[in-house]
Amino acid sequence: ILFGKMGLPGGSKTKTGQWSTSAQLLEDLAAEGHELPRKIVDWRQLTKLKSTYTDALPGFINPGTNRVHTSYALAATTTGRLSSSDPNLQNIPVRTAEGRKIRTAFIAEKGHKLVSADYSQIELRVLAHVAEIPQLKQAFADGADIHAITASEMFNVPVEGMPSEVRRRAKAINFGIIYGISAFGLANQLSIPRDEAGAYIKRYFERFPGIRDYIEETKAYARENGFVETIFGRRIHYPEIRSSNPSVRAFNERASINARLQGTAADIIRRAMVHMEEALEKAKLSARMLLQVHDELIFETVEAEVEATIPVVRRVMENAPMPAVSMSVPLHVDARAADNWDEAH
Structure with a gap:
């Protein structure tokens, strides 16, 4: 074994x-x-x-800079996310305590700090915007706990004093819906019977009918056109959504549901990256953007400039969709500084 x-x-x-x-x-x-x-x-x-x-990672240290340098591909993923290779620094573990210890090895130069700036629940915010879900939009506008709000709507329990298990189930459904999760998948994730998971998903759609409408409209649009679009108009193609193979067709339908959301999030952070250097220079800050990990940007800056750098980074990231798109849901960026990547995240 x-x-x-x-x-x-x-x-x-x-x-x-x-x-x-x-x-x-x-x-x-x-x-x-x-x-x-x-x-x-x-x-x-x-x-x-x-x-x-x-x-493996020590073997990638450049002898001239004593740093690890990754390579980014701009058009290697279907949804438009950047991909990292040689080494892949986008898959450094974060979910377990043991895995996070790997992140402690990524440190700032002496006299500097690492700043991690991460979009909070950006795909759920995009979903609330494109699907026009009043409860979710209001929760984000109020800065409320979106998973607790969802749990309250689904299970008729007050937000105050809510059991952690109830919130956990709502969180799993919130994120699972984005990826077209099935009753089987949710059952595995929550270790519950499939019929119970199916009942949760059914109740979720009853409470948030706009999300079911979004899913069905997206699948229909993709079947008719062979692609979906981000809120900026970028097309993500799924030609096999018309496949005669039911498994292939179902996979492409699920992928198209998420693609509008993940693709939009990818567009937003790219726009932020494009404008970031100019904003930092204008503020006379020396921070350097080191890494992009999907919804997160990592910077290195001198210690004395940390307090001035974080507001600039947050402003650029939170306003990245404008002026092309005015979102009906506010974006929020969590940012903090530390000596190593794990402590900054």
Whole structure:
């Protein structure tokens, strides 16, 4: 088991009654408190961190600059996101405590700080804008907890004193809807029966009918035209959405739903990047933009300029859609400075 695939020919049933791969089965058993599966899962995660990051990244240090330099591709992804390679600095782990330790290795030069500026829930904000969802638009305008608001709408529970589990389920649905999540996928994510997950999704669409309309209109538009458009008019093509293969067709339908949102977010951060250098120079700031990780920009600046740099960065990022598009939902950027990337994020 430690050195190869588990000998489970087709997987096994989990406690939710759904079929699971060997990897998922290990995760399920570990979550139930079984010691050996937990050790195997931990070993796999640590081995991947070691081989992919701690062993590999030092080999990319440029001897002339003593820095790691990545390469960006401008048109390598379907939705328009930038992609990073040699090494890929967009997949440095952030979800686990062990993975985040890799980010502590990325440090600022002496006398400097790293500034991380990250769009908050930008795809949900774009969804609220394009789908015209009054409850979501109001929640974002008020600076409210969007997941708690969603949970309150769906489960008829007050926001104040809301159980964390209820909010967690609403959060999973909020983000899952963007990617066209199925009852099967949501059930796996929340470790609940599929019929219960299906009921959640049905209730979500009943509470937010504009989102179902957005999904159906987007699929219909993509089927008719073979593409969808971001709010800036950039086209994202899905020619196989008319495929006779149901699986291929369904995949392209789900992809088109998310593409308008993720593609718009990609357009917004690119616009911010284009205008950032001029804004920093105008403010007589020496900050340098080092890295883009999807919805996040990382800068390096001298310590004395941190307090002046962050407001400029936030202003440029939050106003990036204008004047081309005036969004009905405000964008919000979380920004902070620290000695290393993990502490700044």
